[in-house]
Amino acid sequence: MSANIVTTLPLGPLDPERTELLLRVVEGLEPSTLQWLSGFAAGVAHERAAGRPGVSLPIGPVVAPAVRAEPTARLTIVYGSQTGNSKRIAERLGRAAEAVGLAARVYAAGNYPVKDLARERMLVLVVSTQGDGDPPDDARGLIEFLQSRRAPKLEQLSYSVLALGDSSYPKFCETGRQVDERLLALGARRLLDRVDCDVDYDTLANAWLERVVTGAREALGGTTPSATVTRLRTAPVEPQFSREQPFSAEIIANQSLTGRGATKEVRHLELSLAGSGLTYAPGDALGVWHENPPAVVSDVLQALRLDGEQAVELDGSAKPLREWLATGRELTRLTRPFLTQQAERSQDAQLAGVLQPGHEAGLRRTLKDLQVVDVLQRHPGEWDAKAFVQALRPLAPRLYSIASSQEAVGEEAHLTVALVDYELDRKRRTGAASGFLASLQGDQARARVFVEENERFRLPADTSRDVIMIGPGTGVAPFRGFVQHREAQGATGRNWLFFGRDTSRASSCTRPNGRTQ
Numbered sequence: 372m373s374a375n376i377v378t379t380l381p382l383g384p385l386d387p388e389r390t391e392l393l394l395r396v397v398e399g400l401e402p403s404t405l406q407w408l409s410g411f412a413a414g415v416a417h418e419r420a421a422g423r424p425g426v427s428l429p430i431g432p433v434v435a436p437a438v439r440a441e442p443t444a445r446l447t448i449v450y451g452s453q454t455g456n457s458k459r460i461a462e463r464l465g466r467a468a469e470a471v472g473l474a475a476r477v478y479a480a481g482n483y484p485v486k487d488l489a490r491e492r493m494l495v496l497v498v499s500t501q502g503d504g505d506p507p508d509d510a511r512g513l514i515e516f517l518q519s520r521r522a523p524k525l526e527q528l529s530y531s532v533l534a535l536g537d538s539s540y541p542k543f544c545e546t547g548r549q550v551d552e553r554l555l556a557l558g559a560r561r562l563l564d565r566v567d568c569d570v571d572y573d574t575l576a577n578a579w580l581e582r583v584v585t586g587a588r589e590a591l592g593g594t595t596p597s598a599t600v601t602r603l604r605t606a607p608v609e610p611q612f613s614r615e616q617p618f619s620a621e622i623i624a625n626q627s628l629t630g631r632g633a634t635k636e637v638r639h640l641e642l643s644l645a646g647s648g649l650t651y652a653p654g655d656a657l658g659v660w661h662e663n664p665p666a667v668v669s670d671v672l673q674a675l676r677l678d679g680e681q682a683v684e685l686d687g688s689a690k691p692l693r694e695w696l697a698t699g700r701e702l703t704r705l706t707r708p709f710l711t712q713q714a715e716r717s718q719d720a721q722l723a724g725v726l727q728p729g730h731e732a733g734l735r736r737t738l739k740d741l742q743v744v745d746v747l748q749r750h751p752g753e754w755d756a757k758a759f760v761q762a763l764r765p766l767a768p769r770l771y772s773i774a775s776s777q778e779a780v781g782e783e784a785h786l787t788v789a790l791v792d793y794e795l796d797r798k799r800r801t802g803a804a805s806g807f808l809a810s811l812q813g814d815q816a817r818a819r820v821f822v823e824e825n826e827r828f829r830l831p832a833d834t835s836r837d838v839i840m841i842g843p844g845t846g847v848a849p850f851r852g853f854v855q856h857r858e859a860q861g862a863t864g865r866n867w868l869f870f871g872r873d874t875s876r877a878s879s880c881t882r883p884n885g886r887t888q
């Protein structure tokens with residue numbers, strides 16, 4: 372049992388040898404002894420911080436330790452994240468809590484030991500919604516457990532949920548809403564009301580985070596002397612380049628992989644990460660901050676009959692309208708709030724109709740098939756520049772699976788990008804980020820990027836194991852990185868790669884390297 376618990380805990384700064392030693396020490400120990408050990412370690416840390424290097428603390432769980440860890444007087448932070456946003460916020464919250472002396476532990480939902488639930492006093496969940504109102508993969512188990520009859524009564528628990536989502540989906544923040552309601556039904560008390568965040572989550576998330584830290588400190592502060600701060604993992608050091616501070620990467624190759632007759636264009640890009648210190652593992656993705664296509668920006672300005680050079684002041688910064696539209700706002704992805712405003716401004720009954728209850732399928736189609744410019748052209752309405760910028764969603768970066776291994780390509784990251792390219796009303800439309808990446812040609816071409824880790828998507832450490840990789844369409848990108856990595860490692864296991872093409876055709880199976888399958 373103990374080995375099971377320990378291996379699900381993040382072991383932080385320990386090297387493999389000490390990790391193994393620690394696992395041996397704790398194997399088979401009773402929970403009470405494990406708790407004593409935690410207090411012992413905190414006590415040693417306390418003595419060392421006070422300049423007393425020796426162990427002068429009572430040894431053995433029979434004697435009450437000088438500094439006792441109080442397992443329930445802590446803040447437990449659990450995140451369910453598919454693309455890293457919830458994880459980032461949870462880790463930020465963990466650091467903020469520790470900074471004010473709170474004992475805090477951060478878990479990916481998939482690693483959270485559900486048997487601890489009945490003893491938690493304070494739990495916060497940061498969880499996104501995926502698919503069509505579904506939980507992220509790593510949160511499925513926890514949510515199933517909460518929804519099941521095995522879930523304990525939680526009258527001792529204070530909690531808060533931060534829900535991440537995207538209002539262009541019909542089931543906005545569905546998972547966060549479900550978790551929040553279930554915890555309440557199980558008897559837990561809300562420390563704070565749930566906060567639902569759209570893709571521009573930073574402002575709401577930061578305000579929520581501060582209120583959680585204050586609330587947790589008030590509730591736990593009295594029972595949490597600073598010496599019991601038990602770091603179960605090292606607070607991750609913020610890398611120099613991140614989502615908020617992306618690296619400007621040079622594009623060193625950008626070529627089409629598809630022939631003339633292909634139904635879609637897929638491109639191979641190579642980006643230089645030289646000098647950035649950015650590292651990645653196969654399975655990670657590269658976040659790209661794109662710019663909207665100049666032609667789309669011009670079409671939007673024309674549809675609005677607004678001057679792109681006029682200054683728009685918002686959030687403390689003044690920029691020309693054209694710049695807001697090119698680099699600051701989403702122009703290709705529609706949202707329900709924008710449609711609502713456009714319906715009012717255009718007084719268009721058809722547009723207003725799809726927003727009415729009972730017309731969900733029509734709304735879904737509108738959100739999926741149309742871009743902002745299409746709505747402006749089909750249902751014209753009057754806007755002033757500032758109101759228009761305010762009505763649009765802030766630009767969000769897109770993720771692309773990294774299609775290379777650093778073992779093979781060093782300080783480069785390769786991408787396999789399918790260009791979103793289609794015709795509407797006899798006009799060509801491209802996806803914002805895929806179109807932007809496709810357009811990056813020449814010596815000066817650069818893209819602002821960051822690495823998004825995906826710890827749930829990794830090759831087996833044992834290189835003799837066989838791997839089966841299944842990637843429909845351009846989902847093949849990460850597997851190029853996997854295969855490159857296996858080759859560089861001299862992996863002896865077999866590699867199977869399945870990839871799909873058009874749904875009307877049979878999927879293909881290939882043997883990218885290694886032995887005959």
Ligand SMILES: Cc1cc2nc3c(=O)[nH]c(=O)nc-3n(C[C@H](O)[C@H](O)[C@H](O)COP(=O)(O)OP(=O)(O)OC[C@H]3O[C@@H](n4cnc5c(N)ncnc54)[C@H](O)[C@@H]3O)c2cc1C
Pocket residue numbers: 454656703704705738739740741742769770771772773787788789790791792793801802803804805806845846848849
């Ligand atoms: C973890 C992860 C990894 C990914 N890896 C890859 C990868 O390796 N390679 C890759 O190519 N992509 C990958 N993607 C997808 C990628 O992030 C983008 O979503 C994709 O490139 C489209 O973005 P865009 O900005 O070009 O299109 P957007 O501008 O976001 O979308 C275009 C808009 O046009 C509308 N539209 C209307 N009709 C159509 C139509 N017929 N076709 C498409 N859109 C239409 C839609 O409403 C859509 O919102 C990945 C995504 C994730 C989450």
Ligand SMILES: Cc1cc2nc3c(=O)[nH]c(=O)nc-3n(C[C@H](O)[C@H](O)[C@H](O)COP(=O)(O)O)c2cc1C
Pocket residue numbers: 451452453454455456457458498499500501502503504505507535536537538540541542543544545569570
């Ligand atoms: C394939 C996909 C499906 C999504 N489905 C929904 C949804 O049904 N409802 C919603 O509110 N948000 C949805 N989202 C938006 C995500 O919840 C949002 O991007 C969130 O910030 C992701 O957080 P994470 O990185 O922690 O997973 C979806 C995103 C993707 C990529």
